[in-house]
Amino acid sequence: MAGSGWAPPRLDGFILTERLGSGTYATVYKAYAKAEPSNLLPWQKDTREVVAIKCVAKKSLNKASVENLLTEIEILKGIRHPHIVQLKDFQWDSDNIYLIMEFCAGGDLSRFIHTRRILPEKVARVFMQQLASALHFLHEQNISHLDLKPQNILLSSLEKPHLKLADFGFAQHMSPWDEKHVLRGSPLYMAPEMVCQRQYDARVDLWSVGVILYEALFGQPPFASRSFTELEEKIRSNRVIEDFFAHPWVDLEHMPSGESLARATSLVVQAVKKDQEGDATAALSLYCKALDFFVPALHYEVDAQRKDAIKAKVQQYVSRAEELKAIVSSSNRALLRQGASARDLLREMARDRPRLLAALEVASAAMAKEEEGGGEQDALDLYQHSLGELLLLLAGEPPGRRRELLHTEVQNLMARAEYLKEQVKMRESRWEAETLDKEGLSESVRSSCTLQ
Template sequence: MAGWAPPRLDDFILTDKLGSGTYATVYKAYRKRNTREVVAIKCVSKKSLNKASVENLLTEIEILKTVRHPHILELKDFQWDRDNIFLITEYCAGGDFSRFIRTRRILPEKIVQIFLQQLASALKFLYERNISHLDLKPQNILLSSLDRPHLKLADFGFAQHMESQDESQSLRGSPLYMAPEMVCSRHYDARVDLWSVGVILYEALFGRAPFASKSFSELEEKIRSDRSIELPTRPRVSPECRDLLQRLLERDPDQRISFPDFFNHPFVDLEHMPCAESLQKAASLVAKAVEKDGARDYSAALSLYCRALEYFIPSLHYETDVRRKEAIRSKVCQYVSRAEELKVLVSSSNKSLLLEGISSRELLKEMSQDKPRLFAALDVASAAVAKDEEGMAVDALDLYQQSLGELILMLSAESVGRRRELLHAEIQTLMKRAEFLKEQIKTTDWKNDSLGHEMLSESVRGSCLLQ
């Protein structure tokens, strides 16, 4: 627009307009002195402020002043003049997550998991301080940069300190991402943020929000409905991811996953999130693996190498120095090669043990004709062995775990005798094979996991080209 100019602010040069909302406009800016640091400045016109927006702004300033976390937008300073209030924050060159999803349409699960870990770590930090965001949506999540993207949770205008038992009556947030209880009863607590995480996760994986609608009346009808959220069958997602989505998108907040269970969920997997300690943890496990390897305890060595890889992969993603990254990658390739060699050694001994156990398993089945539940569990074990022999590791592992769940219960109820001895031996044999398959799947997936982290940077670069 001709004649348009950004506001003036001492010590800063305001340039590009990054976005605008109901009562604020955000600009890219440079600090005049010293480093010519790049920042973002949120300009709030005092004329546009009513009582509610003043309260929102004060809340945002109060929260951001005290919060320091790698995945929460940093408030560097705030100033004001006669016309405006200025919030000076770190600058995020990657834009917002909404644009990122829109340009890619659907994100690979591996990339979504990396982003989810970052969002979960920010929410855990807030949860420990009794802070609820209350307006979680892709537009309020920023990407720090284009080459090494990190999520930054932003826009705390609706946030508030909220004890878990507190409830609020006012309608906050954006309808597409609002928990049903916010709209239906205006009676809600901190658990609304978990629903919003589920909607964001759904949208990133499937390209649209679960309540995507052509009109507000259609949206409201979907929100007020008591039908459970159905997950699309395509693209396929892992069982862990599907389980998390279903537990987050539970309409009844009492049935929804809790914050502690969310942070500990295997798909979130905060333990293996890239961090400064990742390499140290990996190195410690490798040292133990080498020791076991030298002592010819190949099964234990394989398990330790695989556990180490779960930390090496995030350490590669965390490392910024190119030379150090290549050195880590080279070492990891050596460990993967040794793990592959150990897999052959352990597999042959485990498999022969499993096949040797066929006759005792059949005998055990003959002795279990009077116990249908035990007989059925042994049938599942036989099916697992058959899948294992066919080389279908994932299916075999699933069946092993199903049968073991039942057999262990049966063992605890079994009286002393020959059948109990055979059952105990069978459980030990099946557990060894199940554990081995877990390690086998881990090493097979290593390259895919590593590629997932590399794809994250490539995906952001690709989205920039599309913008």
């Protein structure tokens, strides 16, 4: 029976304590599962499981909220994912319906952001990976959350924070092509289709993710407004939402997982084979790709001995990659020298094209920066800037000798840029592998957040 005043309800098998939060239909309490002394041996401690219990008052429910609650229970009972809060059980009595949930000691993401003002980009990226992983899993099950916001994203703890997507009260079974028109969610995080009361589909979740990311990086949502009308005006846009799950910044492919080590090992096997065949360029590229998976494998591994073994292998492969880098770099410099006469001819033919000449000068600056050594990122930036211009100019260049020379030069510069990109990534992966402490990624997240 529900208690009066501040007292929490009573539920058989549990002791409800502090209130964690409340909404229109529900109040969430921290609770302990009652221990059964008869099941404990004399030397065992009375370790009671901590849970969160969402109490929904029956009298507050209308037809729509009953349907939402039943959908929430149905969805959560059928899914298990490391970044989705777990529904352990549900019960009811004459006054309330109780959802017994996994307890997340770190509170919600909104509080986490606001107590630190903003999050470092590296921390925000880790959180986005975890959120993307949960959302991708849901969308594969044709489930849309439809109320994504920082208040509905919980943290497993403050010491080693992992995101847990929660509150599926507005969630729906939707295939990517299903369209709805019912208004759901929180206005600040709603996609334009919902705010403007048009038909929408599962992609509205991705708009909400973008707003959450903005808030994590800048401390407040991008469309804060004094009224719903003002909000609607601010977020009207015809821009198409990008392919979030495949975006290189999210980089879901390299998220730490149980598959990371196997994928790294597979790439190393290929690298060794190419190395033995004498194909230094291909071997170097494969070693670099392997490192992209070895680092998340180190983050994922919790056993200290296995982690040390992986680190030793990484150092071995990095050493070989450095040797191959010297071989490939020497070969590339020779090729650049061989192409010098064709490059000089192209510059001569570009005298009447100031824009083309300027782009070629940037490419020359990139080569000079690369020759100096130690400035790989600066050289890469110059190569990419030059290529951005040259590719546009190549598209509009009429057939002839100048187009042939320009095409060859673009191919050479793209090869240099790709090579440097791999070197930059290899250096970053090596640094991260060397500085990874025993507590792994969670400790890195904690340290970064503590500084805010």
